[in-house]
Every structure is written in structure tokens, then in C-alpha cells.
């Protein structure tokens with residue numbers, strides 16, 4: 001089968017690999033119909049994720065059709081149409097029982113990280129009963145690809161951890177797919193202001209269309225000043241960091257109101273400064289989270305009922321043969337205006 005393989009920092013290739021086989025009784029093999037590329041895949045290619053070693057098939061998002069199941073799988077059978085969660089969970093360990101699937105002792109974020117992922121014709125899914133979701137008849141497959149990772153990530157790590165409330169003020173730093181997913185799902189709670197911050201004019205224009213009340217381009221200290229001016233000098237109640245570089249984590253520290261929450265979403269590859277000399281007295285909280293995907297069933301209902309339309313995040317389509325072009329397009333978003341790229345595997 002064809003598969004996109006990580007070969008070490010800055011290197012990847014489309015290779016021919018054996019079709020995966022059932023390795024444990026709770027595994028399923030899924031024929032991938034559609035997958036996509038995440039900002040995290042770009043972090044892996046930068047060398048930011050040391051757990052992902054050369055030779056790994058990348059990808060942790062997708063939808064597909066069950067091809068085979070181990071004898072221990074009871075909820076799915078060959079031919080079932082499924083959504084693949086970016087997080088694998090056994091459902092039984094201490095962390096899973098606490099709803100922290102991302103820290104499952106035999107799962108978590110393993111797909112396209114410590115085991116082979118979804119940017120291939122087939123993928124082996126461990127703990128299939130609790131890591132796959134049935135796709136309702138008539139659902140739009142492409143929209144559901146956005147539920148593997150980006151919608152639950154924006155919602156759980158950004159909106160829920162950031163305690164977005166009716167009438168509150170929110171700044172989302174980073175208007176990539178994750179920041180935009182946080183923007184879409186923050187609106188469940190009717191905050192009074194949602195300010196989007198980015199370097200890229202096109203992404204800010206998209207944010208405006210998706211419901212941002214204000215958009216600011218990062219330009220020296222100006223964006224910070226404008227956010228402070230907008231909030232009577234107080235700053236925002238929730239600052240969501242959706243980039244993953246030191247500058248944006250520090251930016252969030254400069255715009256957080258007393259009592260506010262900085263909700264970090266970004267994957268960081270290097271250390272960032274924490275300005276306790278100014279924040280120690282501000283009653284703020286800082287949260288971090290690896291997405292648990294506990295909200296996936298709820299988000300699926302909001303997509304099915306038309307409350308949110310994640311399909312509008314999709315800008316480009318490729319086939320698996322063209323996945324190197326898909327990476328190129330996705331990684332040059334400023335010039336290609338890419339948000340999420342759909343890769344049709346079969």
C-alpha cells in the first residue's frame with residue numbers, strides 16, 4: 001500500500017509499505033477513505049516531536065471503512081463506516097476512567113506518532129471499540145474528518161479549558177485550523193468578544209467570516225495594545241494559544257485579564273518564558289492539555305444538526321499519490337491560502 005513516511009527532520013516520502021495486520025484481539029484494520037494533514041505533522045517534520053521516529057507513517061486523522069477486526073472487537077464489523085479518533089483509548093485504565101483518554105496507558109496520541117498512522121491506504125487501530133466512532137448514515141464524510149482532531153482540540157484544549165462564558169472576552173492567538181475550530185466552538189457559549197490574532201491576512205479574513213468580532217495582525221506591540229484598548233485596559237478573560245511557539249505563549253501573558261485563563265493548545269518544541277514577575281498577583285490560571293476527544297460524540301451531534309459546519313475549513317483536495325503536493329500546499333498556507341487539505345486515499 002502507499003503511505004507517507006517520516007524520514008527524520010525535514011524529510012518525508014511516499015513509499016510502498018505492507019498492509020497492516022491485526023496484532024492484538026482488540027485491533028481493527030481500517031481502509032482509509034479520507035485523511036488530512038495537521039499542524040502537528042509539521043511539528044514532527046521540524047523535529048519537535050522526538051517520540052515520532054524515522055520510518056513512521058504519519059497521520060492521526062481520517063475516516064474509512066472497517067476491513068478486518070480482531071476477535072475482541074464487539075462494536076464494529078467489516079464494512080462499517082467509521083471516524084478515526086486521533087486518540088486511541090482502552091476505556092479501562094485509570095486515565096480512561098477519568099475521561100483523560102489522551103493519557104491512556106496503552107493508547108493516547110500514538111497514531112502517526114509511536115505507531116503507524118492514517119496517511120496510508122490502511123491503518124491498524126488499537127482498542128478499536130473505544131477509538132473509532134460509527135458514522136451516521138447520510139453524514140458528510142469530509143466534514144467528519146474535522147472531528148478526528150481539530151474540532152475536539154479547539155473545543156477541549158481551548159474553549160473548555162479556557163472557561164469561555166456567556167459575555168466573556170476571548171482572544172485566540174493563531175488562526176490556523178485549530179484556532180478556527182476554537183473560534184467555531186467558542187460560539188456555543190456566546191462570548192461578547194472573540195478576537196483573532198495571526199500573522200496572515202487571509203486567515204484573519206477567514207476568521208472574520210467565521211464569527212470573530214475583531215481580527216488583529218501581529219505587528220510588534222500593536223496587536224497587544226489594541227486588545228488592551230478594546231478591553232478597557234484589562235485584557236481578555238480567556239487567551240487561547242493556538243500556535244506553539246514561545247512568542248505566542250508570551251503574547252497571551254501580556255493580554256490576560258485578572259482572573260483570566262491562558263489555555264495553551266500549541267505543541268511546543270522549545271521552552272518559553274513565564275512572566276511570574278507580572279502575573280503572580282493576577283489570579284490567572286494556565287492550562288495545558290493533549291486533546292482527549294471526550295467531546296467527539298457531542299461535537300458529532302452539533303455537526304449533524306448544522307449548529308457548526310466544519311466543512312468550511314476545507315480548502316484543497318488531493319489524492320494519496322499527490323500527498324507530497326498536499327504537504328507543500330499545507331505548509332505554505334500564507335501563499336496557498338490552505339486551511340485543511342483533504343487527501344482521498346481510495
Ligand SMILES: NC(=O)c1ccc[n+]([C@@H]2O[C@H](COP(=O)([O-])OP(=O)(O)OC[C@H]3O[C@@H](n4cnc5c(N)ncnc54)[C@H](O)[C@@H]3O)[C@@H](O)[C@H]2O)c1
Pocket residue numbers: 038039040041043149153157173174175176177178179197198199200203218242243244245247248264265266267268289290291333
Ligand atoms: N494540544 C493538542 O492536543 C493539539 C492537537 C492538535 C494540534 N495542536 C497544535 O495546535 C497548534 C495549531 O495547529 P494548526 O493546525 O492550526 O497549525 P497551523 O500551523 O496551521 O496554524 C498556526 C497559525 O499560527 C500563525 N502564527 C505563527 N506565528 C505566529 C505569531 N508569532 N503570532 C500569531 N500567529 C502566528 C500562523 O500564521 C498560522 O495561521 C499547533 O502547534 C499544533 O501542533 C495541539
Ligand SMILES: [Zn+2]
Pocket residue numbers: 038039040041060086149150
Ligand atoms: Zn493533529
Ligand SMILES: [Zn+2]
Pocket residue numbers: 089090091092093094095096097103104105106107
Ligand atoms: Zn486507557
